Structures are given as C-alpha cells and as structure tokens.
Amino acid sequence: MSTDSNKPAVQTTGHAWDGDLQEYNNPLPRWWVWTFYATVVFAVVYWIMYPSWPVGKSFLGGVKTITFQTSSGQEVTTHWNMRARLLHDLQNGEEAVKQREYLEKIANSSFEEILSDPDKLAFVRSAGKVMFADNCAACHGAGGQGVIGLFPNLVDDAWLWGGTLEDIHTTISQGRRGYMPAFPQFAENGKVDNLADYVLSLSGEQGGDPVSIKKGEAIFQGEEGGCYYCHTKQATGMKSLGSANLTDKIWEIANVPGAKTYEEKRAEVRKVILGGIQREMPSWKGRLPDETIKILTVYVHELGGGK
C-alpha cells in the first residue's frame, strides 16, 4: 500500500520493504485492551478462589469452601472441588432436597399406602416415568409394550413371574433367567407339528388336525416331551419357573398374533420348540437405590396389568 502525502500522517510500524513499502500500525481499540486486562484480573481472582497451581506433589486448593456430609453424618468442609460439590448437590441441592422429601415418603410407605395416597402415587407416576425410560425402556419399550419374542410386555395382565407388587419387586431386584430347552429331536416324524397343533389348540386356535392334536397332547402330557413338568398338566405355566401359560391368547415368544394363516402360526410355535429360549432380566439391586426399585415396582404395576 503506498502512502498518499495529502492524507494525515498515520503511525507506521517503521518497517520499509522494497524501498518504500510500509505498513500501518493500528493499535487495538481501547475497549478491547481494557477487556483483556479485566480477564487477566479475573484469572488471578479465580486462582485465589479455586484449585489452581500445582505445588510440589500437590496443588493450591483456593479459599472457596464447600461442605458436605459423610455417610456417617459427619460434616466435612473442604476447599471447592467438583466431587465435593456433587455431594453437596446430592445432599443439599435445591432439587435434591425437594425430591428427597418424596423419596423418604416412598421409602417409609408400604405398597398399599403408596397406592392409596394420590400424592405419593402422582410422584411415582412422574418420577417412575423417567426412571423407567432410563433403565427399563431399552428392552420393554417406552410404554412397557415389550418386543414380542424378545422382551415381555408389561401392560397386559399376563405375567410369567407373577404380577403382584411383591412379585414385580422381586423380579426387578433380583432379575430373572427364563429358560426353555430346545427339542430338536422332535423335528423327526412331524412330532414338532403335532406339538405345535396341540399348543395352538390350547388357546382355541382353529385349524389344527384333530389326530395331530391328539398325538401332540400325548407327547406334551407324557414322558416323551415332558412339557408338563414346567407348563403343568393344565398348561397354565408356573410362576416359580417363569414358564408361560399356553391356554390364554397372549403370546410372549412365538409371534402367533402377527401370523396370518394357521400354517404361519404353527411355524412360529415350531421355532420355539425346536430352538428353545434363553432370556435374562438383569438384577437391579445394588445398581439402583432401593427407593427407585420401589417406585419402578409401583410404576410397572400401574402400567395396566398389575394384579
């Protein structure tokens, strides 16, 4: 940039290249410079307030303090640090205190007391929704509808492991392992079809060949299949084993309701008999606080199917 001799003199950096090539020196605006100095001052204040400079094998703690309680109730005051601040938040934070009032009420109430108190029930419904979304919805779906074949539906009134509050509480706390052995040997001589026809007939599905149903019944109720050991002679299942009730029209594993023809329905049941089932509900005791498990118990019970 060449300079025009008519323009007022602007300060230059003093450099000159190629004889007459100079550059302007434009100082930073005042406000910018002062803001910069202010940030420097702020940094120094910050160093004094909060943990900052390393010193030897430790560091400066700063003058700002924070107080929390140990689990034995002892008060500890320390210089500010994020871990102490979290404990303070969990113990005395505004939201935590508001919530704790309700959590304590829940902890000190029986299931019946929670169900009969609209205030507590309202809390369970709103807090439980979030807890369910965080911990349960990944398998059981946001609304508790489950995934057929994989994860049980919690909104109908069929329960593999029992639908009372106590049963649900045990299921959540301790987890469950559902297991049905595979029966690949029945693939021969159409035995699996006989069994499938019988199982479908139990819940009133029309279309099975009566002779085949009879043969299936013999396998199911006899020692050849021994199905009744777990599903019982009446085929209503056993709560202690989590074996399914085969006489209702509710299907957890075989997608019978989704099948259109009788043939498709039979194929669904056949798949379960030949392949077996192995499912696991994780145990939440220890992972979740006791009150959370209690809230989830009532929440799940209230989803619609609780007994």
Add this chain to the structure above:
Amino acid sequence: MIKHESIETNAGLLIILTLVAISIGGLVEIVPLFYINDTVEDVRTKEGYEAVRPYTPLESAGRDIYIREGCFLCHSQMIRPFRDEDLRYGHYSLAAESKYDHPFQWGSKRTGPDLARVGGKYSNEWHVQHMIAPRSVVPESIMPNYPWLLENELHYADIKKRLIAQKRVGVPYSLTDEEYEENVKRFGPEVAKWLDINRAEENLLAQAQANNYDGKPEKLTEMDALIAYLQVLGTMVDFKQYDESYFVKFRVSKAGGTDSE
C-alpha cells in the same frame, strides 16, 4: 518503540516462540497430573486386591472391535460429577477406572449415551438384538446396524501380540513367572490367571465358552468379544465399599487451602 520487529523479521525465532506460547496451555494442565500423587484413586476389592484390572483377552479383543467400529465417535465413557449424570448413568468415572485404557475412551461427543457404566445394565440377548437392529428395541435410536458382528468369526490368532503391545505401554499383563507372581499379589490368584499372556488363547476361548455372549454356542463371533467388553464396563469398582468422601479426598489439596479434616 515496536519491540516485536526483531521477532517478526526472524522466521526461525517466530516459529520457536509460537510453539512455546501454544505449548504452555497444554503443559500446565497435563504435566502436573503426572507427579501429583492423588490423580489416580486407590480402589480395592473386599480381599484387598486392586479393584481395577486389565481386560481379559476376550474383553481386550472386544475393545479392539469397539475401536475398529468407531463406537467412540458417538459414545463417551466418562460420567462427569454432576447430579444429572449421577442420576442417569450412575457414579462418576474415576481416573483409576481407565488407567489401563490405551487409548482411553473418555470422549466428549455424546450422540449416543455414555457407556462408562453400561456393564450389567442390559442382558446379553438385548445387546445382540440391539447391535443387529437397534430400532427393533429402541424405536427412536439413530445407531447404525452392525449385523456382521454376529456373522464374523472372531480373529484371535494375534491375541498374544496384542497383549504384549499393551504390556509395552505399561498394562500389567504377565509373561514371566515373576510377573505372574507380582500379579497374584496385586490382583489375586483368580484374576492373575486371566492376565497371563502365555494362556491368552485358552483364556479367551474359556470365557467365550462359559458365557456364550452372542447366544450362538457353536461359533465364536466378534459379537462375543464386543459384548464381553461392554458387560465389564464400569463394573470393576464396588462403590458400596466406600464412603463417598473417600473419593473426594483424592481431589483435596495437601499443600494448602482450607481442608479442615
């Protein structure tokens, strides 16, 4: 009047001074952590052994798949000490919990949820289903499908070499008898067996066999390894053994401040 002329007209000096200036920001934050005693917490099992152990061969193979598939691009493994994170994910991550991670998987980009404590949260069956078709279990998920994990056989011929590489950067796997004995002292006899590089292949197969993570007992797949890794994340430290104030102590200065304890 203008003192920077000598710098601006000397390219070599300008480069050196620029490097010095931009290094300071990183150095003052990182270097002290190497010699401040309490950076990594001392956490133990009930028996008094070190709670955080290196990954078993199968978990380690799973971790390599985790990195290969780029899981870290969407999932962090670092629960920060905030109330909302505590309520959602569980206890905040300790430095000790990632001390054998090379490279660490902390991350700061959460497109998906944090995985630091995903171990034990879901069943193996759920993980399999969720890897093959995430939307079949979480309809609103935007995670891609990873169906090949269940088809690809796990390549583990080089597992010993991989563990030796980890050992070189300081992860205490054992090769010699002395190292094995040292691990017995540090981690207990049960864990020490899993950390023996000489038995790596045998251990890898045994763990896959015993747990059948992918639901296919006849085949050792990449899914087996990945789920073994996911199921151990965040489960090594038993937080119930400790009062919470124990972990605060590792972030309290011994040099000054107002510690009243």
